Amino acid sequence: MRQITYHIHRFNEGRAYVQSYTFDYEADRTILWGLQKIKDTLDPTLTFVAACRSAVCGACSVKVNGQAMLGCEAKIDEITERFGSDEITVAPIGNFDVIRDLVVDWEAKVSRLKEVAPWIFVKPEFTTKTGTRQTAADFKKFVMNTECILCGCCASECNKLSANREDFLDPYVYTKANRFVMDSRDVSPMAHTTPAFNHGLWKCVHCMNCITRCPKHLKPEKDISNLRRVATEAGLSNKGTRHAIAFKQDLLKTGRLNEVTMSLKTDGLLDSAKQGLYALRLWKHGKINPFELVVPHKPVNGIEGVRTIGRAVEEAGK
Amino acid sequence: MKYGFFPGCVLEGASKEDYLATVAVAKKLGIEIQELDGWTCCGASHVQDIDPLLTLSTNARNIALAEKEGLDILTVCNTCTLMLREAKKELDEHEVTRQKVNNILGEAGMNYKGTSEVTHFLWVLIREYGLDNLKAKVTRPLTGLRVAEYYGCHILRPEEEMGFEDMQIPTSLADLITALGATPIDFSRKLDCCGFHAVYPAHDSVMQMTGSINADAQKEGADCVVTPCPLCQMQLDMFQKEAKATVPMNGDMPIIHMSQLIGLALGCTPAEMGMTDRHLASTASLNRFL
Numbered sequence: 392m393r394q395i396t397y398h399i400h401r402f403n404e405g406r407a408y409v410q411s412y413t414f415d416y417e418a419d420r421t422i423l424w425g426l427q428k429i430k431d432t433l434d435p436t437l438t439f440v441a442a443c444r445s446a447v448c449g450a451c452s453v454k455v456n457g458q459a460m461l462g463c464e465a466k467i468d469e470i471t472e473r474f475g476s477d478e479i480t481v482a483p484i485g486n487f488d489v490i491r492d493l494v495v496d497w498e499a500k501v502s503r504l505k506e507v508a509p510w511i512f513v514k515p516e517f518t519t520k521t522g523t524r525q526t527a528a529d530f531k532k533f534v535m536n537t538e539c540i541l542c543g544c545c546a547s548e549c550n551k552l553s554a555n556r557e558d559f560l561d562p563y564v565y566t567k568a569n570r571f572v573m574d575s576r577d578v579s580p581m582a583h584t585t586p587a588f589n590h591g592l593w594k595c596v597h598c599m600n601c602i603t604r605c606p607k608h609l610k611p612e613k614d615i616s617n618l619r620r621v622a623t624e625a626g627l628s629n630k631g632t633r634h635a636i637a638f639k640q641d642l643l644k645t646g647r648l649n650e651v652t653m654s655l656k657t658d659g660l661l662d663s664a665k666q667g668l669y670a671l672r673l674w675k676h677g678k679i680n681p682f683e684l685v686v687p688h689k690p691v692n693g694i695e696g697v698r699t700i701g702r703a704v705e706e707a708g709k
Numbered sequence: 710m711k712y713g714f715f716p717g718c719v720l721e722g723a724s725k726e727d728y729l730a731t732v733a734v735a736k737k738l739g740i741e742i743q744e745l746d747g748w749t750c751c752g753a754s755h756v757q758d759i760d761p762l763l764t765l766s767t768n769a770r771n772i773a774l775a776e777k778e779g780l781d782i783l784t785v786c787n788t789c790t791l792m793l794r795e796a797k798k799e800l801d802e803h804e805v806t807r808q809k810v811n812n813i814l815g816e817a818g819m820n821y822k823g824t825s826e827v828t829h830f831l832w833v834l835i836r837e838y839g840l841d842n843l844k845a846k847v848t849r850p851l852t853g854l855r856v857a858e859y860y861g862c863h864i865l866r867p868e869e870e871m872g873f874e875d876m877q878i879p880t881s882l883a884d885l886i887t888a889l890g891a892t893p894i895d896f897s898r899k900l901d902c903c904g905f906h907a908v909y910p911a912h913d914s915v916m917q918m919t920g921s922i923n924a925d926a927q928k929e930g931a932d933c934v935v936t937p938c939p940l941c942q943m944q945l946d947m948f949q950k951e952a953k954a955t956v957p958m959n960g961d962m963p964i965i966h967m968s969q970l971i972g973l974a975l976g977c978t979p980a981e982m983g984m985t986d987r988h989l990a991s992t993a994s995l996n997r998f999l
Contacts, residue, residue, distance in 0.1 A: 458877050474878065550902040554914035594911035596918070597754050598902035599866035603876055610867075619758040631910035635755040642756060642767060646749035648718040657909050669951070677987050678723045678947060693747035696817035700770060703813040704763045 392416070393477065395467060397425055399437065400482035402489045410434075422470065422481065423451050423462035426493070439493040446606060449542030453493050454482040459547030459604045484547040486556060495543065503560055506586045507568035512579040529575035536570035536614065538607040539563055545601035545611050551594055559591035562601035562611030569614035572621055581625055588622045593631025633657045643701045646691035651683045710837060712783035713775035713825070714742035715793070717939070718750050719786060723947070724939040726983025730968035731785050731830065733982070737975045738838065738846060742783055745774045751792035754906055765806070766813045768796035769821040773814065781826040783833060785968065787863035787938035788906075793827040794870045829864060831937040831967060832873050835881050840888040848976040850890025854998040856970070857896040857931035858882040859922065859945075861903065861938035876900075882937060885967070889974035891998075894931050898922045905944040913955070919948050920956025923964075933963040933995055935970050942966050949990045961990040973999060 393416035401410050412429045423441055430437045441451040444463045451462035456474050471477050487495035517523040546552055546561040568583040577583075592615060601611040623632050637656035641648045654670075655663050663670075673679045691697070720728040735742045748771050750756070752764035771793060775782045784790045800807045801823045811820055834843055865876040874881055877900070883893035901922055904915030923945055926934045936942050946964040969982040979985050979999070984992045 456877070473875065550904070550918060551907070551911065551914055554904070554911075554917040558914070559911070591911075594907055594914065596902050596904050596907040596911065596915065598862045600862075600902075602867040602869075616754075616758045616761070620761070623759045629910060631907070632759070634909050635759045638750065638753060638755040639760055639763070642750045642752070642763075646747070647721060648750055650718075650722045672989065673723075673947065676989055677725065678943075678989075691747045691749055693817075696747075696819065697749055697767060697770065699817040700766050700813055701763060703816040704760070704766055707762060707809065707813060 395425060395471070396478045397429065398478065398480045399429075399492070400480070401437070401492045402483070403436075403491055412437075416467075416477070418468065420467050421463055422453065422455055422460075422465040422467060422479070425467060425479075426453075426462060426481070437493075438491045447540060449540035452484050452542040452544050452547070454480075454484055454547060456480050457548075459484045459544035461542060461544070461606045464606055484543050486546045486549060486552040486561070487543060497541075497543075500543070500546075500561060504564050504567060506560065506590055507564055507583050508586070509564075509567040509571065509583070511571055511574060511577050512582055514576055514578040517576065523576045525575045532575070533570045533573035535609060536566055536573070539566055539570075539609055540607065542606060544604040544606060545609075548598075548600040548604060550598040550600065551591075551596045559594045560587065562595075562615070565592070565595075565618055566609055566611045566614045569617050572618065580621060584618055584621045584625065585627065587618050588627045588629075592618055592622060593629055630657055633659075643698055644690070645688040646694050646697055647688060649683055649688055651679055651681060654679075655684075710739070710833075711741040711743065711780060712828075712833070713778050713780035714744045715748050715751075715771065715775075715782050715784045715789060715827075716744065717784060717786040717789040718753075719939045719943065723943050724966070726987040727785060727939045727942070727966045727968055730966055730972045730977075730982045733977060734968050734971045734975065737972075737977075738843070740833070740838065743778065743780065745771070745778070745782070747774060751789045753788055754792065757792065762810075762813075764792070765796050765799060766810050768793055769800055769810045769814055770817070770819055772797060772800075772825055772827065773819050773821045775825040776822050779824075781828060783828055783830060785830045785937070786940060787829070787861045788940055790827060790829045791863040791870060797823070797827055798870055829873075829937065831864065831881055831885065834885060834971075836873075840884055843885070843971075844888045847889060847974045849974055849999065851970070851974050851998055852890050854891040854995070855894050855930055855932045856886045856891045857926035857929065857934040858886055858893045858899050859896060859901075859903075859926075859934050859936045859941060860899055861936050861941040864937055865900070882935070882967070886935065886970070889970060891970070891974075894926075894929050896926060896929060896931065896934075898925050903941045903944040905940045908944065908948070915944075916948065916952045916955040919944055920952030920954075920958070923949055923952060923962045924956045924958040927958050927960075927962050931962070932998070933965050933992070935965045935967055937967040939966060946988055946990050961994075963988065963990055963992040963995055965992065965995075 396413045442448040446464045572580040634657040886893040904918035
C-alpha cells in the first residue's frame with residue numbers, strides 16, 4: 392500500500408519541532424484532506440484552520456515544500472509528482488507570527504491593512520438615488536483585485552518582509568490599496584496611495600514571490616508598481632523615486648545608464664560624499680569611472696529615435 | 710547558432726568582466742553573438758514603475774532591432790531578460806496595445822512584429838547548445854570546486870513570463886556546474902533575492918539579504934557563489950564587505966559570473982576572465998582548483 396508522510400512544523404507554547412505522520416495514500420486528495428486525516432485518526436492535537444474547502448475563504452494557507460499555497464487547493468498527487476517524493480513538508484505560512492502549529496496570527500496584519508484605508512471614498516456626484524455606476528471598462532481596471540481572499544500566501548515568501556516586517560507592508564495590503572486607487576468611483580486615490588508611500592512602497596525588492604504564490608493569480612508586485620507611478624505623478628518623492636527618475640533621464644539622454652550620476656541623483660550630494668571611501672574602492676576595481684561625471688556617455692546609435700519615442704509616449708498620455 | 714546580443718547597461722559599466730567573459734566563452738563554444746546596434750536600457754523595473762508605456766515602447770524598439778537582423782535576442786542579465794520578455798508578452802498577447810506601441814514606434818520609423826524570441830545565455834546552453842556538447846569542450850574540469858548555485862529571482866519568477874523550469878525546484882544552474890566538473894552544493898538560499906533593486910530605498914534590509922546569502926554559502930562549505938545574473942553578482946560582491954556588518958562572516962566569499970566559471974573550465978585564465986582585478990571579494994582562493 393502506497394503511503395504518504397507529512398513532516399509538519401509544529402509550534403506549541405514556545406516549543407518548535409517537526410513531527411512526522413504517515414497515512415495511506417488515496418487518489419485525488421488535497422493537502423488539507425491529509426491534515427484532517429491526521430487530526431481524525433492519528434493526532435487530535437494537530438492544529439490548523441480551514442473552512443470553505445473551495446479556495447474561497449483563504450483560511451487554510453500553508454507552506455508546502457517551502458511554497459505557500461491553499462491546503463484545500465493543493466493536490467497530493469500533483470505535489471508528489473512535482474517534487475518526486477511521497478514525503479511532504481508542511482509548515483505555517485511565513486512572515487506571520489505562529490499561534491499554534493499551522494495557525495498564524497492575523498490580528499496585527501489587520502491593523503496594517505487598515506493603514507491604506509481599504510474602503511471606497513465615494514465621489515460626491517453619487518447618491519443613494521443615482522447609485523455608483525461606472526462603465527464596464529472602468530470596472531475591469533480593478534475587478535481582478537477584488538478576488539483577493541486574504542490568504543497571506545503572497546506575504547509568506549516575500550523576501551523584503553523576511554528581512555524586516557516593520558518598514559514594509561504585506562503585498563496584499565498594496566493590492567487592496569491599488570484596488571481603490573484604480574476604482575473610478577473613488578474620490579481620493581491619495582488616501583490610499585500616501586499611506587502606502589509612507590509605509591515602504593519603494594522598499595519592495597522585486598523578488599516576485601508574491602506573484603508566483605497568489606492562488607488567485609493576482610500580481611501584488613504590479614500593484615506596488617502602479618502605486619509608485621501614482622505617488623510619483625502626485626509629487627511624492629524619496630530615494631526610490633529619484634532612482635527611477637534618474638534611470639528614465641539616462642534612457643532618454645543617451646539610451647543607457649550612467650552609474651556615477653545615477654548614484655549622485657539618487658543619494659544626493661551629502662549621502663554620496665559619505666560614501667567617498669567606498670567609491671574609491673569601486674574605482675580601484677574598475678567598477679565606476681568618476682570621469683563619467685564630466686565626460687558624458689556617447690549616445691547610442693538611433694538616440695534621436697528613442698527621444699522621438701519618448702515624446703510620442705508623452706503625447707499618448709495626454 | 711547566432712543571436713542578437715543584448716548586454717544590458719551593467720555589462721558596459723560595473724560588470725565589464727562579464728562582457729569580456731561572455732564574449733570569450735561564446736567564441737570558444739562557437740556561438741555567434743552580434744551586439745544589437747543601438748540597444749537601450751531595459752528600464753530595469755525602475756522606469757517601468759514610473760512610465761510603463763515608455764519602457765514598453767523602448768523595449769519594443771529593442772526587440773525590433775533584433776527583428777530587423779532576423780535574430781533572437783540573447784541576454785546575460787536576469788532583469789533584462791524579464792523586462793524584455795514582459796514587454797514581448799504584453800505586445801504579443803494584446804493587439805490593441807501592440808497597435809498603440811507601433812503607432813509610437815512609427816514616429817521613429819520602426820515597427821514591432823513579434824518575430825524574435827528573448828532568451829538567456831543559461832537557457833541557450835541548456836536547451837539549444839546542450840550540456841553534453843559543453844562538457845565535450847571542457848579542457849580543465851573544475852574538480853573539487855564546491856559551488857553555491859545562486860539563480861537570482863528574475864530568471865525564475867514570475868513563471869508566467871519566464872517558465873523555463875519549475876521556479877521552486879530549478880536545476881539548470883546546478884546541471885551546468887556539474888557539466889563543468891564542479892560540484893553544486895544544493896545551496897539553501899538558491900531561490901533567495903539579493904535585494905539589488907532596492908539597495909537605495911531599503912538599504913538595511915538589503916544588507917541583511919546580501920549578507921545572509923554570502924554567509925550561508927560559507928557555512929554550507931561553498932568555495933564560491935556562481936550566478937547567471939550580473940546584477941546579483943554585483944550586489945553580492947560589491948556590498949559583501951558592508952553586508953558583513955549586518956551578517957558577520959570570515960574572510961571573502963568569491964562571487965563569480967556564470968560566464969567566468971564556464972571560461973575557467975574551457976581553459977581561460979582568471980585574468981582573461983577579469984577575475985584578478987575587477988572583483989572586490991578576492992577570488993584568489995579559487996586558483997588551487999585550476
